[in-house]
Amino acid sequence: MTPLAPTLRLWLGDGEPTVLVTLAEARGSTPREAGVHMLVTATAARGTIGGGRMEWDAIAAARAQIIAKERSQRVEIPLGPAIGQCCGGFVVVELELADGATLARIEAEEATEAATRPSVLIFGAGHVGKALARALAPLPVRIQWVDGRADEFPAEIPDGITRRLTPTPTDVVAEAPPGAAYLVMTHSHAMDFEVTEAVLRRGDAAYVGLIGSATKRERFERWFRARGNDPRRTETLTCPIGAGLGRDKRPSVIAAMVAAELLIAFAKAKDVSAPADKPAAGAAPEQEAAWTATRGPAPRASNSAASPRGSRASSRTTA
Secondary structure, three states, X not given: OOOOHHHHHHHHHOOOOOEEEEEEEEEOOOOOOOOOEEEEOOOOEEEOOOOHHHHHHHHHHHHHHHHHOOOEEEEEEEOOHXXXXXXXXXXXXXXXXXXXXXXXXXXXXXXXXXXXXXXXXXXXXXXXXXXXXXHHOOOOOEEEEEEOOXXXXXXXXXXXXXXXXXXXXXXXXXXXXXXOEXXXXXXOHHHHHHHXXXXXXXXXXXXXXXXXXXXXXXXXXXXXXXXXXOHHHHXXXXXXXXXXXXXXXXXXXXXXHHHHHHHHHHHHHHHHHOOOOOOOOOOOHXXXXXXXXXXXXXXXXXXXXXXXXXXXOEEEEXX
16 A cells, blocks of 8 residues: 655655545445545545545545645535435545644554554565565565575565565565564475474464465475374465466466455455444343353454445535
């Protein structure tokens, strides 16, 4: 995901009046969630709060605010026939003429968000590894790209990706945070097996993907059992990866399918780790038991292949 803070820093440094547009409230069916931002100047815009007539009106309001030199504005927009949209929800948009304090706040928000993103480790910088790096770079994840061959990495690594040059990729597995996703596709089947074994032994991955075929999976499972490992751990393994479109093995297609698999896996992991509201006093025993169960460690998500997933009603301004 592209952060807005660098753009805001540049525009403020150039003396360009800029409005920070924030989707402050989102009720019902809305195109984006509350908390998202965009930046608007007299001639440019970066980011999005959901597009459509809602965003068009927000941009127009921001540009009028720049002309009027108003500091802030709050706009309430019902997403219905009045603005030609059919979402049916309701949003509140806040517009703030940006300054240094705005920049500091956005930088802090984006740093916090980046630090809490789930981790993805790509092992291998071959054709599929390169395609995956390109496909995953725009997504809200932290990526480490691991290989022992410096000349296999492209000259320019996509923003948001950390290159790890090491001949011992299992060391990187040991350092990874809990709940990470692992994509294993090195230049060596033996190395693939060792890395995948190290990941499965940890037992805390959101996703474990091994490139290959059904035959490769069978060979790995035999090898894994022969080394004294619990065969049940391979139930969380996805191999082959990105197989949702059957026989299409183009790297870019595999990368697109794997990106979907990862997002689904992370969403499932987040859902199972979020505790439900505690039942009220006097609730049935089974309700108490269900709530208690959600307080324990989150179970690992399934790693199965992904399935083919206007006018303003009112406003208030402050000079």
